Amino acid sequence: MTEFARRIYKIVLDIPLGQTRSYKWVAAKAGRPRAARSVGTILKNNPLPLIIPCHRVVKSNKDAGGYVYGVKAKKELLKLETEMLGCLRNRK
DNA sequence: CAAACTATTCAGC
DNA sequence: GCTGAATAGTTTG
Numbered sequence: 001m002t003e004f005a006r007r008i009y010k011i012v013l014d015i016p017l018g019q020t021r022s023y024k025w026v027a028a029k030a031g032r033p034r035a036a037r038s039v040g041t042i043l044k045n046n047p048l049p050l051i052i053p054c055h056r057v058v059k060s061n062k063d064a065g066g067y068v069y070g071v072k073a074k075k076e077l078l079k080l081e082t083e084m085l086g087c088l089r090n091r092k
Numbered sequence: 093c094a095a096a097c098t099a100t101t102c103a104g105c
Numbered sequence: 106g107c108t109g110a111a112t113a114g115t116t117t118g
Contacts, residue, residue: 038099066113
């Protein structure tokens with residue numbers, strides 16, 4: 001656990017639903033713009049993998065990159081989250 | 093497509 | 106403690 005990792009968690013948690021950020025983007029926000037690789041390693045080794053929306057963090061070209069539950073699930077989660085947002089908006 | 097760069101973690105020493 | 110290898114990436118040639 002390092003300060004770098006701590007920043008990453010905070011930043012990733014700050015990503016809005018239905019949106020994606022690149023590893024590079026998170027790394028830059030964390031203060032190490034060249035540590036995109038470290039971001040991925042830290043995210044997969046994060047202490048609370050379930051409360052950290054790792055599926056919102058993707059590669060620069062919007063590619064999924066990698067995911068514990070499968071890259072496919074990652075994209076599906078993004079889609080479901082977006083739809084869920086619409087559902088919440090439509091509620092009265 | 094292959095190589096270099098990067099920060100973190102793990103295994104050996 | 107330090108070194109070397111590995112990793113859910115990015116950039117450059």
